[in-house]
């Protein structure tokens with residue numbers, strides 16, 4: 548994910564808008580270091596124009612050795628040879644002029660390429676992201692989104708993904724994927740203190756398209772034997788093993804959902820265009836604020852967004868006070884592909900719903916939207932900058 552450092556909120560906002568989705572901003576250098584300390588998915592830091600040069604260079608010096616896989620980009624309103632020279636010595640990867648923001652896309656793309664190359668195949672030590680799909684209402688498409696998001700993230704093995712069914716009483720992840728699990732989360736009950744991946748691995752069911760599934764219990768009464776501590780331990784253990792842990796939930800703030808939300812990095816909130824759902828999502832948003840869950844990392848998915856019911860996406864954004872990250876149209880192919888046991892991202896790669904779900908992957912994984920063939924479409928200015936700093940590390 549990209550991180551912007553700039554004390555001026557307007558400048559930070561401007562830079563974030565020019566970045567791939569999933570970026571985050573902090574107002575000062577010390578906040579940046581605190582933010583990076585608990586995250587491993589950050590691949591680029593943008594030092595904004597309002598950050599004093601000395602402070603920016605000090606940050607860069609620190610990151611150069613502390614986090615060598617992170618590229619540091621320096622944005623200045625005026626780029627002169629003195630700035631370029633000092634930046635180069637501090638280990639800045641590229642210096643960009645504020646009035647040339649389009650060049651940013653290429654620089655960020657190169658940072659991402661470098662980060663993946665340095666991580667090596669499968670990535671270095673795992674600190675996977677937990678992505679919880681939640682809505683206070685049933686039937687809005689949580690399971691559909693969770694299953695398809697997991698498959699699209701896995702991208703046939705490009706990323707390691709585990710899908711956890713935390714709708715413990717009525718989970719339908721396994722059946723949606725036409726899996727017949729012999730084990731479920733229930734078989735880890737009692738092991739919350741001693742849980743490790745060796746114990747958890749035999750409980751997972753593999754889907755042929757590269758997603759591991761931790762199924763919900765087959766009978767609803769097992770719910771009582773699953774403690775909130777177990778939920779926390781399971782997610783923590785899986786995050787140590789997988790790139791992404793996608794969690795499907797029950798339609799309520801029950802104790803298990805709250806335990807998952809406690810551990811979640813990203814929250815996908817699913818809403819539909821009906822007043823009762825929007826009311827409940829709004830109330831849920833208030834609770835999430837109070838509990839400070841996934842602040843700045845909540846993504847609103849408007850499912851069945853094209854339903855002509857007298858409410859539009861703009862009104863939804865107004866009511867909920869958050870932007871719609873992804874809109875998924877209504878399509879009978881969604882239910883048809885689920886019924887056929889091949890979720891839409893597999894069955895219909897060209898479908899508009901699949902395109903929306905891929906957009907959600909980019910939001911969650913924080914990757915640049917375009918493929919990254921070395922940023923060949925950049926301006927001359929950007930290319931010369933690249934040459935200037937090429938081979939520095």
Ligand SMILES: Nc1ncnc2c1ncn2[C@@H]1O[C@H](COP(=O)(O)OP(=O)(O)O)[C@@H](O)[C@H]1O
Pocket residue numbers: 682684685686687688689690691692850851875876877878879881882883885900
């Ligand atoms: N965009 C969509 N278009 C058409 N049908 C959909 C769409 N999203 C979900 N559905 C269908 O709606 C029903 C409920 O979806 P589901 O994902 O099970 O919701 P939840 O998990 O929130 O209860 C399912 O039959 C599903 O196939």
Ligand SMILES: [Mg+2]
Pocket residue numbers: 689690691714719796
């Ligand atoms: Mg469901």
